[in-house]
Amino acid sequence: MASAAVAVERNLTFIQLKKNKLAIIGLLIISLLVIVAVFAPVLAPHHPYEQDLDRVMMAPCSEYPFGTDDFGRCILSRIIFGTRISLAIGLIVTAISAVAGIILGMLAGFYGGVIDEVIMRIVDIFLAFPGLILALVIAGLLGPGMFNVLFALALVGWMGYARVVRGAVLAEKEKSFVETAMSLGASDLYIMCRHLLPNVIAPVIVMATLGIGHTILAAAGLSFLGLGAQPPIPVWGSMLNDGKQYLQTAPYMTIFPGLAIMITVLSFNFLGDGLRDIFDPRLKEKSIE
Amino acid sequence: MENLSKSYTTGIFKKQQFKAVDDVTFTIAPGETLGLVGESGCGKSTLARAILRLITPSKGRVFFKGRDVAAAGTRELNKIRGKMQIIFQHPETALNPRLRIYDSITEPMRIQNVVSDRAEERERVSALLEQVGLYEEHLTRYPHELSGGQIQRVVLARILSLHPEFIVADEPTSMLDVSVQAQVLNIFKEIQQKYDISYLFISHDLEVVRWMSDCMAVMYKGRIVEIGPTEEVYQNPQHPYTTLLVDAFISFNNSQNESTEIVMSHEIRPEGCRYAPFCSAASAACDEVPELKEVTRGHYAACRHV
Amino acid sequence: MALLSIRNLTTVFHAEEGEIKACDQVSMDIPAGKTIGLIGETGCGKSVLGMSILRLLPRNAVIRGEIYYKDQDVLKMNGDQLQRLRGNEIALLPQSPSTSLNPVLKIGFQIAEGLHLHRKTKWEQAWEKAVEMLDFLKLPEPEKRVQEYPHQLSGGMKQRALAAASITGNPSLLIADEPTKGLDAVLRAQVVGVLRQLARETGAAMLLITHDLKVAASLCDQIAVMYAGEILEQGAAEQVLKDPVHPYTKGLLASLPEHGLHPIPGYSPSLLDVPAGCKFHQRCSLARDLCAEKCPPLQIINGVQVRCFFGDQSGEPQQELHNRDLQEAAV
Numbered sequence: 001m002a003s004a005a006v007a008v009e010r011n012l013t014f015i016q017l018k019k020n021k022l023a024i025i026g027l028l029i030i031s032l033l034v035i036v037a038v039f040a041p042v043l044a045p046h047h048p049y050e051q052d053l054d055r056v057m058m059a060p061c062s063e064y065p066f067g068t069d070d071f072g073r074c075i076l077s078r079i080i081f082g083t084r085i086s087l088a089i090g091l092i093v094t095a096i097s098a099v100a101g102i103i104l105g106m107l108a109g110f111y112g113g114v115i116d117e118v119i120m121r122i123v124d125i126f127l128a129f130p131g132l133i134l135a136l137v138i139a140g141l142l143g144p145g146m147f148n149v150l151f152a153l154a155l156v157g158w159m160g161y162a163r164v165v166r167g168a169v170l171a172e173k174e175k176s177f178v179e180t181a182m183s184l185g186a187s188d189l190y191i192m193c194r195h196l197l198p199n200v201i202a203p204v205i206v207m208a209t210l211g212i213g214h215t216i217l218a219a220a221g222l223s224f225l226g227l228g229a230q231p232p233i234p235v236w237g238s239m240l241n242d243g244k245q246y247l248q249t250a251p252y253m254t255i256f257p258g259l260a261i262m263i264t265v266l267s268f269n270f271l272g273d274g275l276r277d278i279f280d281p282r283l284k285e286k287s288i289e
Numbered sequence: 290m291e292n293l294s295k296s297y298t299t300g301i302f303k304k305q306q307f308k309a310v311d312d313v314t315f316t317i318a319p320g321e322t323l324g325l326v327g328e329s330g331c332g333k334s335t336l337a338r339a340i341l342r343l344i345t346p347s348k349g350r351v352f353f354k355g356r357d358v359a360a361a362g363t364r365e366l367n368k369i370r371g372k373m374q375i376i377f378q379h380p381e382t383a384l385n386p387r388l389r390i391y392d393s394i395t396e397p398m399r400i401q402n403v404v405s406d407r408a409e410e411r412e413r414v415s416a417l418l419e420q421v422g423l424y425e426e427h428l429t430r431y432p433h434e435l436s437g438g439q440i441q442r443v444v445l446a447r448i449l450s451l452h453p454e455f456i457v458a459d460e461p462t463s464m465l466d467v468s469v470q471a472q473v474l475n476i477f478k479e480i481q482q483k484y485d486i487s488y489l490f491i492s493h494d495l496e497v498v499r500w501m502s503d504c505m506a507v508m509y510k511g512r513i514v515e516i517g518p519t520e521e522v523y524q525n526p527q528h529p530y531t532t533l534l535v536d537a538f539i540s541f542n543n544s545q546n547e548s549t550e551i552v553m554s555h556e557i558r559p560e561g562c563r564y565a566p567f568c569s570a571a572s573a574a575c576d577e578v579p580e581l582k583e584v585t586r587g588h589y590a591a592c593r594h595v
Numbered sequence: 596m597a598l599l600s601i602r603n604l605t606t607v608f609h610a611e612e613g614e615i616k617a618c619d620q621v622s623m624d625i626p627a628g629k630t631i632g633l634i635g636e637t638g639c640g641k642s643v644l645g646m647s648i649l650r651l652l653p654r655n656a657v658i659r660g661e662i663y664y665k666d667q668d669v670l671k672m673n674g675d676q677l678q679r680l681r682g683n684e685i686a687l688l689p690q691s692p693s694t695s696l697n698p699v700l701k702i703g704f705q706i707a708e709g710l711h712l713h714r715k716t717k718w719e720q721a722w723e724k725a726v727e728m729l730d731f732l733k734l735p736e737p738e739k740r741v742q743e744y745p746h747q748l749s750g751g752m753k754q755r756a757l758a759a760a761s762i763t764g765n766p767s768l769l770i771a772d773e774p775t776k777g778l779d780a781v782l783r784a785q786v787v788g789v790l791r792q793l794a795r796e797t798g799a800a801m802l803l804i805t806h807d808l809k810v811a812a813s814l815c816d817q818i819a820v821m822y823a824g825e826i827l828e829q830g831a832a833e834q835v836l837k838d839p840v841h842p843y844t845k846g847l848l849a850s851l852p853e854h855g856l857h858p859i860p861g862y863s864p865s866l867l868d869v870p871a872g873c874k875f876h877q878r879c880s881l882a883r884d885l886c887a888e889k890c891p892p893l894q895i896i897n898g899v900q901v902r903c904f905f906g907d908q909s910g911e912p913q914q915e916l917h918n919r920d921l922q923e924a925a926v
Contacts, residue, residue, distance in 0.1 A: 174382075175382035175383075176377040176379065176382045176383045177382065177383055177384050177385045177393075179343060179377075180374075180375070180383075180397075180447075181396065181400065182343075183341060183342075183343055183370060183374075183375070184370050184371065184396075184397050184400045184401060184451075185366070185367035185370050185400060185401065186400045190400070194385075195385050198385075198387040199385070199386065199387060328779045328780070328781045328782070329750075329779045329782070436637075436862065436863075437637070438862075439862075463777070464777065466636035466637050466806055466863075467636065467806065467807075467808060467847060467850050467851060468636060468846065468847060468850045468858060468859045469636070469858075470850070470856075471850035471851075471856045471857060471858035471859070472858040472859075474852075474856055475856060475858055493779035493780045493781075494780060494852070495780065496851070496852035496853050497852045497856075499852065500852040500855075500856055534780065534781070
């Protein structure tokens with residue numbers, strides 16, 4: 001049967017290739033987005049804050065490829081600059097959540113006992129609240145500003161990582177190489193960093209990639225509701241908010257930011273799915289009977 | 290005369306008051322191999338870990354070169370860690386899959402700070418490779434690229450890097466093919482002769498134990514039921530369970546025998562002889578725990594009917 | 596006429612890393628009611644051979660050759676015929692009862708399911724029959740056991756339950772894939788007992804795939820030795836195990852603890868990168884230049900089929916035999 005398992009694994013590679021195409025597309029788009037974010041000043045045709053009050057809410061044309069908003073600002077330029085903010089939020093929040101989650105999950109899984117109980121109960125408490133609503137409340141309480149949105153989102157995002165890492169640590173801890181290292185007198189920190197961390201990181205990477213997408217979406221949602229960075233800072237979510245009252249007359253004010261959000265989130269999802277497929281089968285044993 | 294290890298151990302799992310290892314005593318001399326035979330679940334792995342203080346025995350002492358390991362403090366323990374080591378059954382989990390073989394082999398030396406510089410480390414590794422029959426090309430590979438037998442050799446190299454005096458081998462070749470097993474076990478014997486290492490060799494394969502060990506102990510549900518010189522125990526088993534094992538064991542030479550109907554259960558009788566419920570010779574006397582009695586010189590069995 | 600006749604079976608997997616030739620021109624016969632052992636070490640392709648018979652291989656596997664079951668070529672069967680074949684005529688007894696039994700279904704259900712599917716028995720009767728079958732396999736208190744879940748049974752009991760489930764279709768051929776892998780000596784003896792009983796009392800033929808020589812010795816009438824996808828030696832069990840011809844078989848036997856644990860030098864080749872010529876020549880003490888160039892054909896030496904130029908130790912390479920001679924000599 002092991003041989004069948006191997007052959008199935010080979011077959012999965014076949015499926016993998018198909019899905020991988022999506023993952024590669026996702027990766028390409030993300031790379032493009034990064035370039036756009038980095039080179040925003042060069043790429044944007046206009047300054048994002050520049051108001052051209054003569055040409056308010058104009059449809060897309062050669063000078064303003066995505067049209068203008070209610071203040072005459074170039075939508076394309078705002079979207080380009082908005083990429084910086086979206087990616088930054090996605091990356092920073094995910095990084096903070098992941099690191100916090102990894103640390104807590106590692107401690108819980110490695111030490112067990114009281115530490116495990118305490119950490120897991122905290123996780124349970126946080127999980128009892130619907131994420132976005134909790135983020136909303138926190139950000140609302142803290143007031144406007146991007147930093148507060150970051151903080152709120154990070155606060156509701158770490159639990160998943162903690163659980164996953166804890167589970168993976170519990171499994172890896174039982175393996176002989178860990179036991180041997182412990183028996184030779186290695187310190188706890190050494191074991192956690194050298195032996196456990198590299199072997200539990202795979203699911204975290206997948207989660208984080210998908211997490212960036214979710215975070216961007218959540219940030220867009222919060223911005224849409226008025227939290228987060230205030231105008232004139234271009235944030236895709238608030239651009240949606242600005243445009244919603246003009247949906248009939250100037251749909252391009254909402255379509256383009258909406259598309260930007262969708263494409264970005266999809267790309268991260270594709271990449272995350274592809275990564276998940278790559279990591280899972282490879283972790284299985286390779287042997288032919 | 291240096292008694293390498295002498296242990297009285299009783300281990301109790303906290304929740305159910307279940308004695309995984311119950312009142313085990315034996316001695317291993319330097320350079321000697323004690324084989325431990327028993328079926329899965331009899332407590333041999335727990336015993337192995339208790340001896341090395343990977344788990345703490347609830348009662349009893351383990352003497353390694355005169356010092357009690359079971360009660361030793363962490364600092365003292367770390368000093369002897371390198372001298373008492375263990376090799377496990379499953380090659381798949383024996384090495385960190387993310388580390389190259391070179392790093393896996395050097396890890397014990399690095400943890401214990403035994404080598405001072407890279408050059409010395411490299412030299413040592415080369416010497417170790419030769420001992421276990423591996424080649425330079427294996428150093429840059431990852432565990433998943435090696436076969437089971439090769440992994441066990443790497444584990445041996447790791448162990449040897451700290452100059453051990455006592456090695457517990459917990460079913461090291463059960464997962465390996467026959468010819469690979471032969472290769473690995475030959476290496477075991479070689480290094481034993483070269484470095485005068487003592488082994489506690491745990492296996493369910495009687496023939497392997499017979500080949501490897503000077504003395505043999507039979508374990509049943511946490512207790513040693515028979516112990517003595519290997520050939521003696523094999524040819525002349527005293528305890529009914531040992532007899533069952535020897536008969537049921539499909540030796541190559543008497544392969545067409547009808548296998549005995551053995552119906553085992555996981556329940557354990559707290560008092561008295563644990564084998565009594567399955568024993569054809571059981572009687573009222575078996576309600577009391579039988580002690581190990583000397584049958585012939587050096588050969589002990591724990592049965593009321595011996 | 597043999598019950599199952601495999602002719603020139605070649606199974607290849609098309610993988611990223613290359614082609615994996617798990618079976619290379621394998622020919623063997625399984626007579627009705629006999630137990631044939633297929634022994635070999637990890638990576639020799641024996642499990643793949645078993646799966647090829649039932650065509651239970653994934654899409655990237657290509658099977659060539661012929662497998663005649665009762666005069667019908669299995670490889671040419673369509674979906675319906677194959678479904679009728681599996682379970683009913685040829686059944687699989689898989690490895691590892693712990694993972695082959697569904698942990699959330701009662702034992703009785705898993706056996707009754709087979710009866711219902713294969714023999715179209717009604718459910719109530721199927722449950723009763725399940726109890727009977729467990730009793731037949733000497734499982735104590737079968738009425739109680741059918742209501743239990745796999746985790747409540749001991750290893751030996753699970754093995755019997757699994758065996759019962761696999762014979763629900765009343766197969767004429769049972770393929771036992773590594774039934775004793777990873778088991779301790781006591782459990783292994785129990786499994787051997789179960790298999791012996793199965794073969795004897797149902798009259799089914801059995802293909803026993805194992806790496807354990809002792810298990811094969813206890814159960815088999817004939818033995819085939821497989822290495823790197825090829826059958827190197829094949830013949831009566833007594834003959835092959837007591838007086839083998841092929842250097843590999845000899846080496847295997849010599850590496851048993853009873854015979855002194857003499858290892859065979861070197862490593863088994865990976866099926867991705869099989870040596871040219873005789874697959875064993877790199878590890879063989881009798882090897883000569885010829886062995887590295889040409890693959891030895893099957894010959895009859897001492898009443899067994901052997902793939903070796905120098906098997907009879909005469910120093911002269913043997914001539915190739917015609918198919919007719921092979922068929923005549925087939926036991």
